[in-house]
Amino acid sequence: MMSAFTTDQSKFQAVLDRDPASEGHFVYGVISTMICCRPTCSSRPPLKKNVIFFDTIEDAVSKGFISCKRCKPEKTTGWNRTRDIVAQACVIIMDMAKLKRKPNIDKIAAKLKVSKWHLCRTFKNYTGITPRQFYLKSLEGLDPLKSKPLPLIQTKKNLLKLKKLAEASKNDNSKDDVPQNSNDSPINDSDKSPDSLYALETPASNLMSESPALSASSQSNPDQLIPPECGIDDFLNETSGFNSREAYPFVFDLNDLFSQGFMFNDENNDNDLFLGSLHGN
Numbered sequence: 001m002m003s004a005f006t007t008d009q010s011k012f013q014a015v016l017d018r019d020p021a022s023e024g025h026f027v028y029g030v031i032s033t034m035i036c037c038r039p040t041c042s043s044r045p046p047l048k049k050n051v052i053f054f055d056t057i058e059d060a061v062s063k064g065f066i067s068c069k070r071c072k073p074e075k076t077t078g079w080n081r082t083r084d085i086v087a088q089a090c091v092i093i094m095d096m097a098k099l100k101r102k103p104n105i106d107k108i109a110a111k112l113k114v115s116k117w118h119l120c121r122t123f124k125n126y127t128g129i130t131p132r133q134f135y136l137k138s139l140e141g142l143d144p145l146k147s148k149p150l151p152l153i154q155t156k157k158n159l160l161k162l163k164k165l166a167e168a169s170k171n172d173n174s175k176d177d178v179p180q181n182s183n184d185s186p187i188n189d190s191d192k193s194p195d196s197l198y199a200l201e202t203p204a205s206n207l208m209s210e211s212p213a214l215s216a217s218s219q220s221n222p223d224q225l226i227p228p229e230c231g232i233d234d235f236l237n238e239t240s241g242f243n244s245r246e247a248y249p250f251v252f253d254l255n256d257l258f259s260q261g262f263m264f265n266d267e268n269n270d271n272d273l274f275l276g277s278l279h280g281n
Helices: 008-017 057-062 081-098 105-112 116-127 131-139 156-175 204-210 212-220 232-238 254-259
Strands: 027-030 035-037 051-054 197-201 249-253 263-265 277-279
Touching: 008 027, 008 051, 008 156, 027 057, 035 057, 051 057, 081 105, 081 116, 081 131, 105 116, 116 131
Parallel strands: none
Antiparallel strands: 027 035, 027 051, 197 249, 263 277
16 A cells, blocks of 8 residues: 655654554654654654654664664564553453453453553553443454554544544534424524423323323324313323333423422533423422
8 A cells, every 4th residue: 555655744744743654654863863763753843854754764774873762663563562551451352252251351450560540541542442342342253453453553642633533523513403493493592481381201101091181182183192271280190100211292381390399300411491301309
């Protein structure tokens, strides 16, 4: 496959970004220090005028440059301990999946001589999923590393870049999910006056099976399942012990609700009563 780093400008940008994709394609030397580094080296980025690029570390050494003691460009294996730890954890988890045994992250971390939190964080950075998700995929007979092999290295700059891209994509998608009212206009705060009627979630099965009045109303007019005259007392008498997980619209005055000791549970903490659920004392 043709390298994407064919020009000095693209190579220097990769150095500034500490781009993991550039690893193995080239090394760079700093003329002012005569030190040669990997493109993902965590050392302070040099000035562009002081940088010279080489295809291999051997070419750089032949020009009098010495290897960086931090990124060790002369090594082909064992230079990235973090990746080695994640790779070992992957092998352990896949072996546990073959034996149908649930892995213990604490024991795996202790075996690899790292903390549980460090293992979980670096594992997700390199694989894109948590150890548990990796285990579940392995349990299905899949090899997660085939679809997404471990990168040679993962850098903070690259992770921050990926996070920003994900947030931007999420924001773009959220713009398409703006709630609309019946007139296809955005809902605003003026629509949420205390005197308004609100649609709450109640079970259709309880209402239709236990309330003859509601059942008769729905048969005579299928488009109007709930008579607008129904009040809170009718609701309490007909639907004791309702399950709010079963969504069904029921309309009545908000003041009646509060007078009976009901309150809204705003799980999203966004002050949107339309998304709340009904709970009683």
